[in-house]
Amino acid sequence: MLKKTFSVVVLIALLSIAFTSNFAATPRPVQAQGVSELTIWWAEWDPANYLQQIGNEYEAETGIKVTVVQEPWASYYNKVGAEWAVQGDSFDMVVGDSQWVGQAVEAGHYVDLTAFLNDNGITETVTPATLQYYGEYPTGSGTYYAYPTEGDANGWAYRKDLFEDPDNMAAFEAEYGYPLAIPETWEQLRDIAKFFTRPDDGLYGVGIYTQVDYDAITMGFENIMFSYGADWKDADNNVLGVVNSPEAVAALELYGELYDYAPPGTDNAFFAEMNNVFINGQAAMIMNYFAFFPSLDNPDINPYSDSTGYFPMPTGPTGGRFAALGGQGISVNSYISDERKQASLDFIKWFATPEVQARWAAIGGYTCNIEVLESEAFLTQTPYNAAFAETMTFVKDFWNIPQFGLLLEPAQRYLHAYVVGGEGTAQAALDGMAFEMDEILIAEGVISE
Amino acid sequence: MSSYSQPARRRHLGDKRLIQMFIIPTVVLLILMNVFPLIYSLYLSFTEYSAINPTPPQWVGLDNYKKVLSDNLYWHNFAVTGRYALISVSLQMIVGFGLAMLLKEKFKGSGLLTTLILVPMMLSPAVVGAFWKNIFNPSFGIFDQFLGYSDPNTAPEWLGDPDLALWAVVIVDVWMWSPFVMLLSLAGLSAIPDYLYEAAAIDRASAWFQFRRITLPQVMPLLLIAVLFRTIEAFKQFDLVMGLTGGGPSLLQGTQAVNVTETVSVKLFRLAMPPQAQTGLSSAMAYVVLVIIIAISNLYIRALNKVREG
Numbered sequence: 001m002l003k004k005t006f007s008v009v010v011l012i013a014l015l016s017i018a019f020t021s022n023f024a025a026t027p028r029p030v031q032a033q034g035v036s037e038l039t040i041w042w043a044e045w046d047p048a049n050y051l052q053q054i055g056n057e058y059e060a061e062t063g064i065k066v067t068v069v070q071e072p073w074a075s076y077y078n079k080v081g082a083e084w085a086v087q088g089d090s091f092d093m094v095v096g097d098s099q100w101v102g103q104a105v106e107a108g109h110y111v112d113l114t115a116f117l118n119d120n121g122i123t124e125t126v127t128p129a130t131l132q133y134y135g136e137y138p139t140g141s142g143t144y145y146a147y148p149t150e151g152d153a154n155g156w157a158y159r160k161d162l163f164e165d166p167d168n169m170a171a172f173e174a175e176y177g178y179p180l181a182i183p184e185t186w187e188q189l190r191d192i193a194k195f196f197t198r199p200d201d202g203l204y205g206v207g208i209y210t211q212v213d214y215d216a217i218t219m220g221f222e223n224i225m226f227s228y229g230a231d232w233k234d235a236d237n238n239v240l241g242v243v244n245s246p247e248a249v250a251a252l253e254l255y256g257e258l259y260d261y262a263p264p265g266t267d268n269a270f271f272a273e274m275n276n277v278f279i280n281g282q283a284a285m286i287m288n289y290f291a292f293f294p295s296l297d298n299p300d301i302n303p304y305s306d307s308t309g310y311f312p313m314p315t316g317p318t319g320g321r322f323a324a325l326g327g328q329g330i331s332v333n334s335y336i337s338d339e340r341k342q343a344s345l346d347f348i349k350w351f352a353t354p355e356v357q358a359r360w361a362a363i364g365g366y367t368c369n370i371e372v373l374e375s376e377a378f379l380t381q382t383p384y385n386a387a388f389a390e391t392m393t394f395v396k397d398f399w400n401i402p403q404f405g406l407l408l409e410p411a412q413r414y415l416h417a418y419v420v421g422g423e424g425t426a427q428a429a430l431d432g433m434a435f436e437m438d439e440i441l442i443a444e445g446v447i448s449e
Numbered sequence: 450m451s452s453y454s455q456p457a458r459r460r461h462l463g464d465k466r467l468i469q470m471f472i473i474p475t476v477v478l479l480i481l482m483n484v485f486p487l488i489y490s491l492y493l494s495f496t497e498y499s500a501i502n503p504t505p506p507q508w509v510g511l512d513n514y515k516k517v518l519s520d521n522l523y524w525h526n527f528a529v530t531g532r533y534a535l536i537s538v539s540l541q542m543i544v545g546f547g548l549a550m551l552l553k554e555k556f557k558g559s560g561l562l563t564t565l566i567l568v569p570m571m572l573s574p575a576v577v578g579a580f581w582k583n584i585f586n587p588s589f590g591i592f593d594q595f596l597g598y599s600d601p602n603t604a605p606e607w608l609g610d611p612d613l614a615l616w617a618v619v620i621v622d623v624w625m626w627s628p629f630v631m632l633l634s635l636a637g638l639s640a641i642p643d644y645l646y647e648a649a650a651i652d653r654a655s656a657w658f659q660f661r662r663i664t665l666p667q668v669m670p671l672l673l674i675a676v677l678f679r680t681i682e683a684f685k686q687f688d689l690v691m692g693l694t695g696g697g698p699s700l701l702q703g704t705q706a707v708n709v710t711e712t713v714s715v716k717l718f719r720l721a722m723p724p725q726a727q728t729g730l731s732s733a734m735a736y737v738v739l740v741i742i743i744a745i746s747n748l749y750i751r752a753l754n755k756v757r758e759g
Contacts, residue, residue, distance in 0.1 A: 077722075077723045077724065078722045078723060080723070081500070081501045081722065081723035081726060084501040085500040085501050087503065099724070100724075103501070103723075103724065106502075107501060107502045107503055107504075108503060109501075199600075199601075199602040202588075202601075211695065212694075212695050212696060212697035212698065212699060212708065213691075213695035213696070213697075263588055264586075264587040264588050264601045264602060264604070264606060265586040265587045265588045265589075265590070265601070265606065265608075265609070267606055267608060267609025267697075267698060268608060268609065268694060268695055268697055268698070280589075282588065402502075404724060405723065405724025405725040405726070406724075406725055406727075408724065409719065409725065410706070412699075413699045413706040413707070413708060414699070414701075414706045415699075416697055416698060416699035416706075416708075417698075417699035417700050417701045417706035417707075418701070420609055420697070420698045420699065421611050421698050421699050421700040421701060421706075423611075423700060423701050424701035428701060428704065429701060429706065431704070432701070432704050432705060432706055433706075435704075
């Protein structure tokens, strides 16, 4: 009996090998035929729900079902990382963070989309900055691995009722010598934050990112750092004398000063805490990613929604103007079959058309499509879209090389130590950060000693 | 005849076969889920390897262990964990045993009160972290108000002040796990025979003498078990820290910034998971933690055996 079973198993195995060998020997044209569903992984938030709506429309048009699987932000990267670790095919496409690109490309997790994007003219349809930061690796190479999907960056929400109050306007002008208005420079923003800090009334000038967990305080700080003319590296990837340059020190001192005008309890604050202190009337201005502004426009959530305004990042002392990049691009999993890759590319090609991008923007997605961004319909659709469209022309990001996580850790630690810990000087904090980053880059072979 | 006896033999399995049927799946599962990962991670701890990178592990000998044991930042994490475990477990013993002493005598409503006290340890640490984060908030949290601070500008920032943050985590841990110590202590107290106290009372022994010579020695084995369990848990502390402080706040100590509540488990998580994903290094750190926990557990078990023998 056992021998008989064994013989059957061997026979089936041999037949399977012969069957698959026959197919492997004959190259087949790559077609998306036979693919009836596609799976996209993204973080759990409103834009993913919007993408599911877009996916439903794709199904209605093509019959191919699109499922957007959502994972909470806190565990999203871990989940994707675990899938990468086993070179899994649980998803066809992933909407990945801009900083992941280098890590994913170097390890071979993403399909090279350069020819696809160029041949279909898609590269010309999105803003250059978004294509560079969401899709290009290495920087400046012209090689792309993602289609800019959810454009995002830091911007500001402010209380128009406070800014336009005649008493406030008169008092501010008397104290600072210029009119109270949307700040054009970081120094003006600091003055306004100071002016509105009235602890006795439970009002504070500004809410800024301070969270130490992942990248929040680094993102918040780099808004000012870039605008002050500093950077994370020079052209040769050196950090010594760059991240601790006088410009960076001045930027960090200003960020630390802004924290003095922040509501108590915002010592480990990110997007949720920012919206909270705004909604409960504690902050006159908050920084946040544009993706989190829709809830501020909802009167059921924000009692100040009618008097909430939005503005892009101010300029630095020499006119530099940058906003920390958020958002994600959509990439194709390199571990799926050729048919599924083709089906994924077909979806991206459809998604990138101006009509679908207009629809994507209309239901709440932050498009990176130039034509849609410049359209009157988009600019007037929400109170924050105009600020968003302007911001997407001056975004800038942290490192996106595979070692970015190693570099992010000391950045978070030193920035938090100075801003929240409140001991030592900005120069000492940035010197320590530069030293540790330099050691990491040398150890990882990014730069030589 | 033979066609009748054949199925009967099949229905009755021998003892040996029966034992194998029960044990083999368990052993296979144990090997797959415990032994193999343990051995594989030991191997990985001697390599440079990232699980999210297809590059195979590169043998680096003891480099990962050298890094873990020589880097100030890692020592800081061990020091934070040790300090946290010592303070937290000590306070849990005092509070838990104190509660047990108060509740050992039955009174009206004591059952309900005991049940209510046990509620915190039934909650998820992530949920506990989230709501205590609000309780500690100086603007609207009740903790500072309970301490008499009505002005949020002068109230202590428990989670943002480097001098207070570790204490905040300790307070929540003590609130959550003292009931566990209380439960074990109550079990120990209820097992003490009444005649010991009656004999002591006849000899006119003072309450303190009775506590020192009867209560404490009788409860000690269970207290030591509580210490053992809580110390091991304290060394693995992760959820509460992530929920309350995320390992922060950071503080400049000399020229180096350190996260004042970053325990070894939090550090381990950050090393092992993306974006760092340093699988080899994190495996080495995990083994160092394992050795420490085994060493401490052995000390406790020896103490426990001494108490039992004595």
